[in-house]
Amino acid sequence: MSVSAVVSDTPKVELKSLDELWFQVAGTLCNLECTHCFISCSPKNDKFGYLSLETVERMLHESKEWGVREYYFTGGEPFLNREILPILERTLEFGPATVLTNGTVLKPEWLGRLRDAEHASVYSLEFRVSIDGPTPELNDPIRGPGTFERAMQGVGLLVAHGFLPIITMTRIWDEADDEAILDQFRKTLAEHGCDRPRLKVLPRLLIGAEEKRTGGYGPHDRITAEMMDDYDTQQLICSHSRLVTDRGVCVCPILLDAPDALLGDTLEEASVAYPLSHSACYTCYQYGAICTNPSTKHFEG
Amino acid sequence: MRLAFFGGVYNNYIALEAAIADARCRGAEAMYCLGDLGAFGPHPDRVFPLLREAGVVCIRGNYDDSIGNDLQDCQCGYTDPRDNYFAQLSYDYTYRNTSAENRGWLRELPQEIRFETDGVRFLLCHGSPRRTNEFLWESTTSTHFLDKLADDSEADVILGTHTGIRWQRILTAGGRFINVGVLGRPENDGNTNVWYTIVRTGPDASPEAPDRHPAETKVGPTVKQPLSVDFIPLEYDHERLAREMRDEKIPEEFVETILTGWWTTCLEVLPGKERRCGRF
Numbered sequence: 001m002s003v004s005a006v007v008s009d010t011p012k013v014e015l016k017s018l019d020e021l022w023f024q025v026a027g028t029l030c031n032l033e034c035t036h037c038f039i040s041c042s043p044k045n046d047k048f049g050y051l052s053l054e055t056v057e058r059m060l061h062e063s064k065e066w067g068v069r070e071y072y073f074t075g076g077e078p079f080l081n082r083e084i085l086p087i088l089e090r091t092l093e094f095g096p097a098t099v100l101t102n103g104t105v106l107k108p109e110w111l112g113r114l115r116d117a118e119h120a121s122v123y124s125l126e127f128r129v130s131i132d133g134p135t136p137e138l139n140d141p142i143r144g145p146g147t148f149e150r151a152m153q154g155v156g157l158l159v160a161h162g163f164l165p166i167i168t169m170t171r172i173w174d175e176a177d178d179e180a181i182l183d184q185f186r187k188t189l190a191e192h193g194c195d196r197p198r199l200k201v202l203p204r205l206l207i208g209a210e211e212k213r214t215g216g217y218g219p220h221d222r223i224t225a226e227m228m229d230d231y232d233t234q235q236l237i238c239s240h241s242r243l244v245t246d247r248g249v250c251v252c253p254i255l256l257d258a259p260d261a262l263l264g265d266t267l268e269e270a271s272v273a274y275p276l277s278h279s280a281c282y283t284c285y286q287y288g289a290i291c292t293n294p295s296t297k298h299f300e301g
Numbered sequence: 302m303r304l305a306f307f308g309g310v311y312n313n314y315i316a317l318e319a320a321i322a323d324a325r326c327r328g329a330e331a332m333y334c335l336g337d338l339g340a341f342g343p344h345p346d347r348v349f350p351l352l353r354e355a356g357v358v359c360i361r362g363n364y365d366d367s368i369g370n371d372l373q374d375c376q377c378g379y380t381d382p383r384d385n386y387f388a389q390l391s392y393d394y395t396y397r398n399t400s401a402e403n404r405g406w407l408r409e410l411p412q413e414i415r416f417e418t419d420g421v422r423f424l425l426c427h428g429s430p431r432r433t434n435e436f437l438w439e440s441t442t443s444t445h446f447l448d449k450l451a452d453d454s455e456a457d458v459i460l461g462t463h464t465g466i467r468w469q470r471i472l473t474a475g476g477r478f479i480n481v482g483v484l485g486r487p488e489n490d491g492n493t494n495v496w497y498t499i500v501r502t503g504p505d506a507s508p509e510a511p512d513r514h515p516a517e518t519k520v521g522p523t524v525k526q527p528l529s530v531d532f533i534p535l536e537y538d539h540e541r542l543a544r545e546m547r548d549e550k551i552p553e554e555f556v557e558t559i560l561t562g563w564w565t566t567c568l569e570v571l572p573g574k575e576r577r578c579g580r581f
Contacts, residue, residue: 017431019446067449070441095443096572124440124574164573179382196581198569294380295441295572 009225012273013238018066020292021059021267022243022253025051025087026075032102034143035213036132036170038205038280039256041076048076048256049246053083053090059244060094062267070096070296074253079105085113092121098293100168103129103154104147111161126293127158127165128200132172134185142172152192159194166198166293200294203287205254207280217279227285235288236281238274242267253291254280302418303505305329306425306498308462309362311485312342312395313495314351319537320484320497321355327499327533333414335462336362336427338407339395340375341485342542342559343549349403361410362427362463363434367392368399369407376434381569388567390552415456419503420526424456428463437461437480439468440574447478458500458528465489465564466575467496467532479530487539487562489579494534494562501529 027048030041060071071091078084078099091097118125129151133139136148143151158165167189173181182199189197206216233239243250248262249270255261255278263270276285284290305324310317324332334357339345352359361369363376375392379385399407412433414425428435430450437447447470451459457476466489467482482488482496504510506527539559546556554565563580564571571579 017449064445067443067446069443069446095446096441118574122439123443124438124572126573162577164576196568196576198573198576293441293572294569295436295438 010275010277011223011225011228012275013233013236014273015242015271016234016239018063018240018242018267018271019069019296020072020237020241021063021066021068021070022072022074022241022291023051023056023059023087024048024075024243024245024250024253024256025056025073025078025084026081027051027246028076028256029080030076030102031080031105032077032144032147034132034209036142036172036204036210038208038210038254040208050081050083051087051244051246053086055244055246056087057090059267060091064094066267068095070098070293072098072100072253072291074100077102077105079110085110088114088125089117092117092123092125096123096126098124098126098128100128100130101154102143102147103127103131103151103158103165106154106157108157108161111157111163115161115163125163127163128168128293129155129158129165130168130170131155132169134181134188138172142170152188155189155194156192159192164196164198165194166200168200168202170202170204172204198294202290203283205280205283207254207278208257217282221279221282223276223281223285231285236276236284237289237291238276238284241291242270252284254284302502303328303330304418304500304502305332306460306479306481306500307332307334307357308467308481308483308497309337309340309364309465309485310334310348311337311340311483312345312348313485313537313542314342314344314347315539315542316484316495316535316537317348317351320495320535321351321357323533323535324497324499329499332357333425333460334359335425335460335481336360336410336433337364337462337483337485338362339364339368339399340391341551341555343545343551345395345399346403349406358414359410360414360425360427361407361412361433364392364395365407365410366433368396369404369410371396371404377567377570378434379567379569384567384569387552387554391555394549394551419506421502421528422455422457424454424459426459426461428461430454430456430459434463436464436570437478438464438466438572438575439470439480441572442470442478444470444473448473451476451478460498460500467498469530469532477528477530482532484535486558486564489564489575490562491580492534492562493539493560494536497533497535499531499533501531502526505529 028041028045033042139148250261469479481498506529
């Protein structure tokens with residue numbers, strides 16, 4: 001883990017409004033073991049466990065008085081949680097839902113049920129499928145042998161059930177190559193029946209497994225009070241989100257492993273201001289709203 | 302009371318002229334425009350005299366803020382390079398063709414307007430009460446979020462535009478959030494008409510009002526005053542608009558939207574549910 005410390009000039013971010021509530025619905029359990037995973041998820045990492053339908057329902061009710069606008073579900077792989085279908089169905093009675101999946105374990109009967117749930121709701125159910133590049137040669141060394149084809153089959157299933165998945169990729173290439181990679185991805189997706197591609201590129205977070213892969217952050221990669229002058233704090237997810245885990249409410253989906261990230265058992269307890277003492281906060285600062293969907297990004301203005 | 306609300310005009314002065322005439326025919330006693338006068342269409346300066354002569358009360362959208370303050374872009378916040386390319390072409394054209402006098406006028410517009418009529422507290426904004434360029438889509442906005450916006454801003458009825466697609470939600474306390482639609486371009490549904498909104502309050506909203514259909518009048522549990530909302534589909538000479546856009550060398554992708562009713566650009570910000578209603 002990268003060294004972090006709250007020093008005198010560490011700025012704090014207030015929770016301005018709780019717009020997004022995240023659920024670590026699969027804990028740190030995943031059928032894959034990606035070499036860049038910032039929370040080192042794997043089939044054996046049970047540091048955080050599955051969330052029950054009961055817990056999710058309790059937090060959904062609690063979230064209403066906070067005026068939460070939309071709900072996100074992540075892991076690990078959310079579809080390993082045996083209650084994920086009723087969890088998503090129930091959530092769509094409260095608000096919009098987005099689920100972050102690796103796309104490799106989806107089943108047609110599940111997607112048929114979720115399509116029906118979305119049709120019955122005024123709200124969107126969005127799928128974000130993680131695929132790290134438009135070819136097996138780019139993706140598989142990171143996510144595992146055969147995962148590119150399996151994930152693309154998942155994308156095909158989603159499209160066949162009427163969903164328009166957002167393909168989320170971590171930038172494991174040079175930023176200057178973004179456009180060429182995205183162009184190639186649009187072609188690959190079209191070949192798999194997805195002719196309305198929605199693509200989202202994420203920066204790498206140099207913590208967890210990724211720290212071992214590429215070396216982590218440097219000693220000066222941190223946010224100082226001076227850097228917050230004229231900065232729009234709404235770009236930072238901690239200003240408008242919290243994450244529910246089986247061990248309590250955490251500040252954000254990125255800092256799950258950080259010892260100071262668990263803030264309490266309730267949204268009220270977790271509504272305290274949070275110091276930007278971690279190196280990963282620097283990536284969030286640089287790129288802004290990296291976890292949020294394009295349709296609800298917080299723009300300056 | 303009958304009030305007409307227009308959303309983004311996007312330089313479509315032909316639709317604006319038709320909307321003003323239509324609203325007058327329907328007995329509108331006041332007209333409001335919720336911002337984004339520029340973008341997309343031809344001849345930006347033709348919008349301003351129509352608004353002034355008809356006494357349409359305007360607020361400042363993100364586009365107006367950019368044009369009025371000589372900014373470099375429209376603050377729409379697109380990240381897709383193709384979306385940014387088209388947005389920038391449109392912005393540069395609008396900026397180049399908006400007079401200094403009209404830019405000054407845009408700069409002075411208020412960010413929000415509040416008033417009370419027939420016991421209903423109205424709040425008019427562009428995107429949301431808290432942020433001019435916030436996208437509030439029907440499928441990605443929970444009711445309790447809107448309840449909180451209304452509570453925080455002490456309003457019964459909040460009206461906005463910005464997204465380009467009309468919708469409304471009855472709030473838990475009986476108030477209403479209304480996206481009034483836009484006059485600038487069709488709604489990505491394959492129809493060429495555009496939309497605006499008429500809100501009625503007091504006796505005009507009661508089921509007994511002469512041209513009122515009872516089913517359209519909804520009264521919430523705590524807001525006792527009647528309120529009714531009608532989304533008005535507006536036909537206008539869209540073929541003339543398309544001809545003028547081509548004469549001005551505005552991208553063919555924009556002309557296609559006017560002629561077909563399908564959005565061809567700036568699709569990245571659409572949620573899945575709204576995107577699926579379109580063709581692209």
